[in-house]
Amino acid sequence: MNNVKIKSKNLNVYYGEKQALFDVNLDLNEKEVTALIGPSGCGKSTFIRCINRMNDVIDICKVSGNIEIDGVEINDKNLDVVSLRERVGMVFQKPNPFPKSIYDNISYGPKIHGKGETKSELDEIVENSLKKAALWEEVKDRLDEPGTGLSGGQQQRLCIARAISVNPEVILMDEPCSALDPIATAKIEELIDELKKTYTIVIVTHSMAQAVRVSQKTGFFHLGKLIEVGKTEKIFKNPDNKMTQDYITGRFG
Amino acid sequence: MNFVLIFLITIFSLSLFFYGRSKTKSIAIEKNIKLNALPKFYGYYLVLWCSIPSLVFLLIWSLFEPVIIKSIIIETAANQGAIFNDKNEANLIYEKIKAIHLGTYFGDIDSILRESALAYAKFINLFTNSKVVLIFAIVIASVIYSLKKINKNNKARDDVEIILKGLLFVSSLIAILTTLGIIFSLLFESIKFFSVINIFDYLFGTNWSPQRAFVRDASSITAAEFEELKDAFGFIPLIAGTTFIAFIAMLVAVPIGLFSGIYMAEYASLKIRRISKPIIEILAGIPTVVYGFFAALTVGPFFRQIGENFGLTVSSESALAAGLIMGIMIIPYVSSLSDDVINSVPQSLRDGSYAIGATKSETIKKVVIPAALPGIIGSILLAVSRAIGETMIVVMAAGLAANLTINPLESTTTITTQIVMILVGDQEFDSPKTQSAFALGLTLFIATLILNYIAQRAVKKYREKYD
Numbered sequence: 001m002n003n004v005k006i007k008s009k010n011l012n013v014y015y016g017e018k019q020a021l022f023d024v025n026l027d028l029n030e031k032e033v034t035a036l037i038g039p040s041g042c043g044k045s046t047f048i049r050c051i052n053r054m055n056d057v058i059d060i061c062k063v064s065g066n067i068e069i070d071g072v073e074i075n076d077k078n079l080d081v082v083s084l085r086e087r088v089g090m091v092f093q094k095p096n097p098f099p100k101s102i103y104d105n106i107s108y109g110p111k112i113h114g115k116g117e118t119k120s121e122l123d124e125i126v127e128n129s130l131k132k133a134a135l136w137e138e139v140k141d142r143l144d145e146p147g148t149g150l151s152g153g154q155q156q157r158l159c160i161a162r163a164i165s166v167n168p169e170v171i172l173m174d175e176p177c178s179a180l181d182p183i184a185t186a187k188i189e190e191l192i193d194e195l196k197k198t199y200t201i202v203i204v205t206h207s208m209a210q211a212v213r214v215s216q217k218t219g220f221f222h223l224g225k226l227i228e229v230g231k232t233e234k235i236f237k238n239p240d241n242k243m244t245q246d247y248i249t250g251r252f253g
Numbered sequence: 254m255n256f257v258l259i260f261l262i263t264i265f266s267l268s269l270f271f272y273g274r275s276k277t278k279s280i281a282i283e284k285n286i287k288l289n290a291l292p293k294f295y296g297y298y299l300v301l302w303c304s305i306p307s308l309v310f311l312l313i314w315s316l317f318e319p320v321i322i323k324s325i326i327i328e329t330a331a332n333q334g335a336i337f338n339d340k341n342e343a344n345l346i347y348e349k350i351k352a353i354h355l356g357t358y359f360g361d362i363d364s365i366l367r368e369s370a371l372a373y374a375k376f377i378n379l380f381t382n383s384k385v386v387l388i389f390a391i392v393i394a395s396v397i398y399s400l401k402k403i404n405k406n407n408k409a410r411d412d413v414e415i416i417l418k419g420l421l422f423v424s425s426l427i428a429i430l431t432t433l434g435i436i437f438s439l440l441f442e443s444i445k446f447f448s449v450i451n452i453f454d455y456l457f458g459t460n461w462s463p464q465r466a467f468v469r470d471a472s473s474i475t476a477a478e479f480e481e482l483k484d485a486f487g488f489i490p491l492i493a494g495t496t497f498i499a500f501i502a503m504l505v506a507v508p509i510g511l512f513s514g515i516y517m518a519e520y521a522s523l524k525i526r527r528i529s530k531p532i533i534e535i536l537a538g539i540p541t542v543v544y545g546f547f548a549a550l551t552v553g554p555f556f557r558q559i560g561e562n563f564g565l566t567v568s569s570e571s572a573l574a575a576g577l578i579m580g581i582m583i584i585p586y587v588s589s590l591s592d593d594v595i596n597s598v599p600q601s602l603r604d605g606s607y608a609i610g611a612t613k614s615e616t617i618k619k620v621v622i623p624a625a626l627p628g629i630i631g632s633i634l635l636a637v638s639r640a641i642g643e644t645m646i647v648v649m650a651a652g653l654a655a656n657l658t659i660n661p662l663e664s665t666t667t668i669t670t671q672i673v674m675i676l677v678g679d680q681e682f683d684s685p686k687t688q689s690a691f692a693l694g695l696t697l698f699i700a701t702l703i704l705n706y707i708a709q710r711a712v713k714k715y716r717e718k719y720d
Contacts, residue, residue, distance in 0.1 A: 057607055059522070085610035092608075096601035099624045108619065109609040159605065166609060 005030040005170065005200045006051060011065035013046050013055065020046045023065070024226045026219055033192060033201045035215035035232065037208065039252070042221040044204045048172045051202065052088040053081050069170070086113050089163030093175040095155035097147035097162075102139050105147040105158055106130065109166040125165055132198075133161035134191050153184025160191065164199070171195065173203040177210065189214050208248055212236055220244045254381055258311060258388060266303040269396065270296035277403055290410035298409040301416045302399035307391045314384055322376050323347055330369040439698060442691035449685045450486050455692065458487020461655035461666075463675060463686045486689050488696065490655040494665035498576045498651060499640035501661060505580025506640075507633055510587025517588065518595035519617055530589075537585040545649035548578035553650055560662060570652035573661040579646050583636045590632030594625045594712075627711045634708035638701040644669035668697050 006028040013021040021043045028034045036044040046055070053074065055061040067074050074084055086109075097105050106126040107116065116122035126143070130136040135157040139150070147158050156176060163171055173192070177185040192201060192214045205211050211218050212232060219229040220241070228241045239245050246252055274296040281288050288295075327343050330350065337343045346366075352358035353370040354377070362370075403409060447455070462485050513533065517526060553574040560567030567573075598621050606616040622629070652664025653674055675690040 052608060054604065054608060057604070082610045082612060085608060090604075090608035092601060092604060094601055096599070096605040098602060098605065098620050108606075108611075112609065112611050112615055162605070162609065 002029040002032050004028070005069065006202075007066075007068045007071075008047075008050070009066040009068075011047070011050060011063070011067060013043070013050065013064075014062045015058070016060040020224050021050075022225045026226055026229060028200060028202055029217060030200050031196060031198070032217060033196050033203060033215040034217045034219065035211035036202065036204045036219050036221060037206070037211050038221035038227075038247070040206075043224040044221045045174050046224075047221070048090075048174060048202050048204055050075075051170065051172055052085050052090055053079075054090065056081065082113075086166050087168050088170040088172060089166065089168035090172040091156070091159050091163050091174065091176045094179050095152060095159050097150070097155050097158050099146065099148055101144045102130075102147045102150070102158065103143040105162055106165045109162060113166055115166065129161040129165040132164055132195070133157045134187065134194075135161055151184070153180050153187060156180060156184065156188060157191065160188075160195075164195070168199065170200045170202070173201065175204050175206060178206060185210070208236070220247060222247070254385075255311065255315060258385070259308070262304055262307050262388075262392065265392065266300045269299040269303050272296075273299035273403060277406075280404065280406070286406065289406055289408045290413075294409040294413050295403045297413045298403060298407075299396070299399050301413065302395045303392060305416070305420075306395045307388050310391055311384075311388060314387075318380055318384075322373070322380065325376060326350055326369060326373050329372045330365060333365045333368050335365050335369070436698070439691050439695045442688050443695045446685055446688035446692045450482065450689075454483055455486050455488050457489060458484055459489045459657055460484050460487040461490045461671065463671070463689050482685060486685070486692075488693075490657040491666065491668045491671055491693070492696075493657055494572070494651070494655065495641050495667040495669075497659065497661075497665060498572050498579065498647060498667055499637060501572060501576025502579035502583055502640045503633070503637060505577055506583035506587050506636055509580075510584045510636070511591050511629065513584070514588045514591035514595060515617060515622075517592045519613070519621070530592075533585050533588055536582070537589075539582070541582065541643065541645040542649075544578050544582050545645040548574050548646055548650035552578055556662070565662060567662040568652065568664040570650060570664040571662050572651060572658075572665045575647050575651035576661070578650060579640055579643055582643070582646065583640060586636050586639060587632055590635065591625070591629050594628030594632060595621060597628075598624045627714055631708040631710075631712035634704050634711065638704035638708070641667075641704075642669065642697065642701050644673060648673050668693050672697075 004027045008024055008026045011021055011024040011026075012019065024043075024047060026047070036047065038044050049055045050063055050067055051069075051074075055063055063075060065075070069084075069087070073079075098108065100108070103126055106129050107122050110116040110122060110125050116125045127136060127140075130139065135154060138154060139145075139158075147155065150158060156179075160171075160176075177188050180188065189210065192203065195201060203211075203214065215232045217229070218232040218235040220227045220235065220239075220243075222243055228235065228239055228244045230240075235244065236248055239248065274292045277288055277292045277295040280286075281292075327347055330346055331337075335346055337346055346369075349358060349360070349366060350369045350373050353362060353366060354373050402412075517530060517533075521529065549570070553569045553571060556571060556574055557567040557569045602620055602624060603616055606620045607613075611619070647667045647670045651666060651670060653666055653670065654664060655666050655671070656663055658665055672690045672693050675686060675693075681687060
């Protein structure tokens with residue numbers, strides 16, 4: 001068992017009057033893929049958006065409770081969000097490359113964080129990130145073309161490359177394959193498998209099969225509560241909870 | 254008379270509606286058949302048939318009646334022995350005859366005029382009577398035709414649809430034809446102007462003083478007069494003044510408008526937005542003439558006062574004052590258009606930028622604005638075309654003399670101001686001076702057309718990218 005990287009304690013999230021998460025206690029292990037499953041609106045995305053404080057962007061969202069990364073509380077108002085997000089990258093449901101060139105899409109993050117002062121350093125970061133995202137071979141001859149001109153699967157890998165360009169410790173993925181076809185999905189899953197050697201990965205997914213394929217640990221959410229969490233194998237073969245059983249066998253959700 | 258006719262036709266059509274509706278209902282019951290449309294459609298059908306042909310006839314008749322009567326009367330007067338040398342004198346005599354008929358003529362009435370006036374009365378009577386008879390005939394004929402149709406249970410719904418479609422088509426046709434008419438009248442008058450003044454003298458001349466062209470008739474210009482005229486219509490000072498003032502206006506409007514648009518779209522809370530957006534839009538609702546006297550009476554003298562304090566000579570009608578106020582007028586256009594454009598940049602792009610650790614201002618500067626740029630440029634171009642077409646502010650605040658200058662403290666003039674100046678007061682329609690207004694109008698029209706086209710292309714291209 002790897003060390004615990006992220007630890008949430010009694011995490012509650014409210015959108016205005018509505019409570020979206022109820023007392024979530026969840027440990028995420030280092031250099032491992034944790035999958036979060038559950039029906040739509042159950043709070044999985046809300047949970048991962050707490051880990052890089054993306055909920056700050058939403059005015060009406062209030063978060064209480066604790067999240068620690070390497071033992072450091074990140075819900076602290078004094079915490080520097082910029083450096084938190086440098087450590088915790090995120091990939092979204094729909095590929096969202098910036099309307100810039102492929103090169104600029106990747107170099108955007110390093111430039112913001114003052115990495116890669118010289119052109120050659122930047123070039124190296126861009127090349128490494130694209131290689132890690134398994135996209136380098138496909139785009140190395142057209143780095144100055146717009147990122148929006150790539151195919152959906154390539155765009156998503158570009159977004160992954162963008163996330164790893166600042167060398168984060170954690171990568172959050174919010175249904176990264178839901179807008180992609182099966183072949184592009186397979187490529188991304190392969191990539192996730194590779195990336196977990198370096199990064200701690202949290203993936204939200206609607207596909208049970210995907211959770212089984214890519215994750216070592218799975219958490220099942222329902223109506224804002226974490227119902228059950230454990231080794232992926234156990235969750236899918238022999239869950240303790242009746243609700244988890246019903247969900248993974250497709251009886252609701 | 255016409256109003257009485259229209260009133261009668263309306264009343265009659267309305268009663269036909271109720272008649273048609275109940276009639277078809279009873280037919281359906283009597284013969285036990287299924288109607289091809291709801292009874293009310295038969296009512297509409299009768300109304301449309303009763304009113305449209307007669308009203309169209311009335312319209313056409315009213316357009317042509319005065320023209321025909323006039324030519325008949327002028328001919329009668331000529332036969333009576335009236336003498337006139339050209340069209341204008343003929344028109345004068347016709348107006349006299351009309352005035353005698355109406356009892357508002359107070360000059361001497363000779364026998365020719367008296368006879369003609371009697372003839373005029375006779376023709377008016379004849380035309381009115383035949384108009385009434387013809388209209389009744391048309392109404393009766395079309396009502397008989399449509400009643401026959403509904404008795405046969407026609408497909409009234411489809412027929413009504415066709416007629417309504419026709420009405421809508423005619424409306425849009427009128428809109429298009431009017432536009433074309435305006436363009437062609439601009440074009441023809443401009444051609445007349447350019448037949449006197451060489452188009453290159455106009456486009457590249459640096460001296461604008463149309464008041465020199467007091468020549469009465471363009472066709473009777475002597476060689477000496479022509480030499481005098483040749484360099485009176487130089488377009489350069491006007492376009493220079495126009496672009497200069499528009500430039501000053503954009504210097505004011507673009508930064509303030511753009512920044513306030515960014516603030517509205519990205520920073521303002523819902524509450525602030527709800528209050529301040531309408532306030533900014535009120536700026537767009539202020540009549541330009543109000544801006545105009547604000548510029549002329551407050552800002553212009555204020556600048557002159559300040560200039561004097563610094564030992565500068567500032568004209569009280571300065572390009573600076575006009576441009577500044579025009580810029581303020583344009584702020585809401587730039588602001589609300591760029592607000593819309595920025596708002597339609599997808600949230601996912603912002604999320605992507607935040608997620609990698611960018612701050613709000615970095616995100617706006619490096620992601621949102623570049624994404625919205627084509628739309629922003631489009632909105633700025635629309636604002637420019639508004640600035641060069643703006644009239645009232647510059648008429649009141651920019652001055653009339655066509656100075657070729659780049660000193661914002663001096664007075665300068667614009668295309669629109671000169672058009673106003675040329676056309677105010679009594680005009681000789683044949684003189685190059687008057688015709689030059691049309692040439693200016695045409696030039697301005699082409700310039701704004703090109704700007705609007707480019708702007709709309711830019712905005713459209715931007716929309717396609719994110720829809």
